Amino acid sequence: MPKAQVTFQDIGVTVTVPAGTRLIEVSEKVGAGITYGCREGECCTCLTKIVSGHENLAAPSVLEDQVLKDNLAPRHHRLACQAQILGGSIVVKPT
Amino acid sequence: MAAPTTMRATADHADAVAVAPGVHWIGAFDPDLRSFDIILRTANGTSYNAYAVRGGTGVAVIDTVKAGFSERFFHRLETIADYDEITTVVLNHLEPDHSGALPELLRRAPRAQLYVSHQARPMLKGLFDPAEFAGRITGVGSGDTVDLGGRRLEFFNTPYLHWPDTQCTWLEDEGLLFSGDFLGCHYCDTRLFNDAVGDFRFSFDYYYAHIMRPFRAHVRSALDLIEPLLLRAILPAHGPVLREDPRDYVRRYRALSGSGLHRNQVKTLAIFYISAYGATRRMAEAVAAGAETAAGDNDATGAVRVSLYDIEGSEPQPFVDLIEEADALIIGSPTINGDAVKPVWDLLSSLTMVDVKGKLGAAFGSYGWSGEAVPMIEDRLRRLKLRVPVQGIKAQLSPTPEEFAACHSLGRDIALHLLGRAEARVIDMASLA
Numbered sequence: 001m002p003k004a005q006v007t008f009q010d011i012g013v014t015v016t017v018p019a020g021t022r023l024i025e026v027s028e029k030v031g032a033g034i035t036y037g038c039r040e041g042e043c044c045t046c047l048t049k050i051v052s053g054h055e056n057l058a059a060p061s062v063l064e065d066q067v068l069k070d071n072l073a074p075r076h077h078r079l080a081c082q083a084q085i086l087g088g089s090i091v092v093k094p095t
Numbered sequence: 096m097a098a099p100t101t102m103r104a105t106a107d108h109a110d111a112v113a114v115a116p117g118v119h120w121i122g123a124f125d126p127d128l129r130s131f132d133i134i135l136r137t138a139n140g141t142s143y144n145a146y147a148v149r150g151g152t153g154v155a156v157i158d159t160v161k162a163g164f165s166e167r168f169f170h171r172l173e174t175i176a177d178y179d180e181i182t183t184v185v186l187n188h189l190e191p192d193h194s195g196a197l198p199e200l201l202r203r204a205p206r207a208q209l210y211v212s213h214q215a216r217p218m219l220k221g222l223f224d225p226a227e228f229a230g231r232i233t234g235v236g237s238g239d240t241v242d243l244g245g246r247r248l249e250f251f252n253t254p255y256l257h258w259p260d261t262q263c264t265w266l267e268d269e270g271l272l273f274s275g276d277f278l279g280c281h282y283c284d285t286r287l288f289n290d291a292v293g294d295f296r297f298s299f300d301y302y303y304a305h306i307m308r309p310f311r312a313h314v315r316s317a318l319d320l321i322e323p324l325l326l327r328a329i330l331p332a333h334g335p336v337l338r339e340d341p342r343d344y345v346r347r348y349r350a351l352s353g354s355g356l357h358r359n360q361v362k363t364l365a366i367f368y369i370s371a372y373g374a375t376r377r378m379a380e381a382v383a384a385g386a387e388t389a390a391g392d393n394d395a396t397g398a399v400r401v402s403l404y405d406i407e408g409s410e411p412q413p414f415v416d417l418i419e420e421a422d423a424l425i426i427g428s429p430t431i432n433g434d435a436v437k438p439v440w441d442l443l444s445s446l447t448m449v450d451v452k453g454k455l456g457a458a459f460g461s462y463g464w465s466g467e468a469v470p471m472i473e474d475r476l477r478r479l480k481l482r483v484p485v486q487g488i489k490a491q492l493s494p495t496p497e498e499f500a501a502c503h504s505l506g507r508d509i510a511l512h513l514l515g516r517a518e519a520r521v522i523d524m525a526s527l528a
């Protein structure tokens with residue numbers, strides 16, 4: 001299975017993960033500071049800054065795009081409960 | 096006592112109350128309410144404050160009331176405006192105590208456009224079918240304005256005071272801030288103005304502690320927006336209209352939301368434990384000693400102040416105050432009947448009162464055969480939105496030297512994380528529990 005590397009800047013941990021994993025699942029396991037509420041892409045609690053490698057995440061769904069817009073999310077921010085890791089390396093930082 | 100009866104009687108006089116030129120209070124009094132949102136007691140009842148602002152080309156209604164009080168609200172509104180004059184409805188907060196009369200108001204005022212925060216828009220569908228008002232709902236943020244003809248309303252996006260959708264509305268020409276739940280209190284007094292009502296300081300602080308305190312970082316951001324304003328009065332959605340010395344209330348929020356510690360970059364690590372036979376207590380001491388080894392050097396990267404507390408030694412409340420100020424929280428509990436013990440849960444369930452998001456957390460404890468307490472505490476810490484970067488330590492019955500060493504490094508690792516000196520690690524997801 002293809003692997004990817006996700007680095008959580010707030011705790012200085014890099015995790016090797018299988019492609020298809022959602023950011024929140026990794027963050028939760030390593031105890032990084034990404035917080036969540038609904039886990040269904042509605043509440044925007046899990047908004048996360050993608051410091052680099054945003055192209056290595058699956059493109060946001062229409063719903064995620066709308067929630068990001070409603071919450072005035074800056075560029076290169078994603079919902080960790082929605083963003084699926086495709087491969088390569090990604091660096092993220094909780095907001 | 097005669098006075099309250101008189102006040103009650105005047106509560107039913109159904110007129111709007113002039114607050115400033117072209118600005119009226121059109122809310123409702125609820126003197127008999129004794130508990131609010133489950134989490135507050137309301138010895139003095141409350142009020143649902145709504146306001147109307149008249150401009151040259153239209154009237155704005157700011158907030159409504161709880162359903163059940165709608166009639167009084169509409170009646171007061173009707174004494175100062177016709178429905179077809181209403182061009183603007185602002186909802187600063189969509190909780191039912193303010194949105195109860197909203198759908199009916201939009202039906203009665205067909206020209207009115209509804210202005211809510213961007214965050215409120217997607218939540219409105221939980222209140223009514225937005226399709227009924229298609230094209231009449233506008234999301235606004237800080238700096239957006241609405242013209243009423245010769246005067247205008249400006250919006251400040253002030254989320255999480257105390258819901259994601261909350262905002263404040265500013266009428267610059269009169270220096271009036273319609274602050275929603277922010278700067279409010281549950282105190283019903285038909286004399287309405289802060290210079291006329293009874294002593295409500297207790298209610299103001301109590302309301303802050305139960306409604307705003309869990310969001311104090313957001314309180315500070317909102318104060319940053321509000322402090323520069325030339326405030327002549329604060330018109331909150333509950334309690335007295337604050338027209339005498341409005342700045343006093345802003346300063347009070349600043350004091351209540353401020354942090355007394357955090358001087359000199361000192362980080363604070365609080366370790367809480369409870370122990371029947373002393374095993375978990377000795378683990379706690381090892382955690383503290385480990386944290387001290389990282390904490391001592393008062394160099395450029397700062398220092399950590401480590402404190403150790405026996406949970407059995409206090410009610411939760413003083414500990415909650417401590418935790419609000421702490422940067423990291425480590426909790427030790429033995430496993431008893433397959434769980435952490437009740438005083439630990441009492442403490443953890445009290446933490447919804449304060450903002451703990453992003454603090455560091457960890458757990459440890461002694462156990463006999465199953466050891467559920469540590470992972471249960473870790474789960475709870477994560478759900479409270481703490482970061483839990485180091486795996487907790489469990490020791491069977493009396494800890495071995497290796498287990499004490501593990502406690503020692505748990506304390507040290509958390510302290511290093513606090514100082515930003517934790518070693519970067521690379522791990523495989525498969526190795527994580």
Ligand SMILES: Cc1cc2nc3c(=O)[nH]c(=O)nc-3n(C[C@H](O)[C@H](O)[C@H](O)COP(=O)(O)O)c2cc1C
Nearest residue numbers: 037038043131132133134190191221257258305306
């Ligand atoms: C003080 C307070 C805090 C709340 N916090 C949350 C929250 O964090 N997340 C959430 O999804 N809803 C939150 N709510 C919304 C309530 O869950 C919602 O209003 C619900 O419809 C109330 O149900 P009830 O009518 O059974 O009381 C909160 C409500 C209040 C009054």
Ligand code: FES
Nearest residue numbers: 039042043044081
């Ligand atoms: S947790 Fe609610 S949007 Fe991700």
Ligand SMILES: [Fe+2]
Nearest residue numbers: 188190257276
């Ligand atoms: Fe509210």
Ligand SMILES: [Fe+2]
Nearest residue numbers: 190192276332
């Ligand atoms: Fe309210």
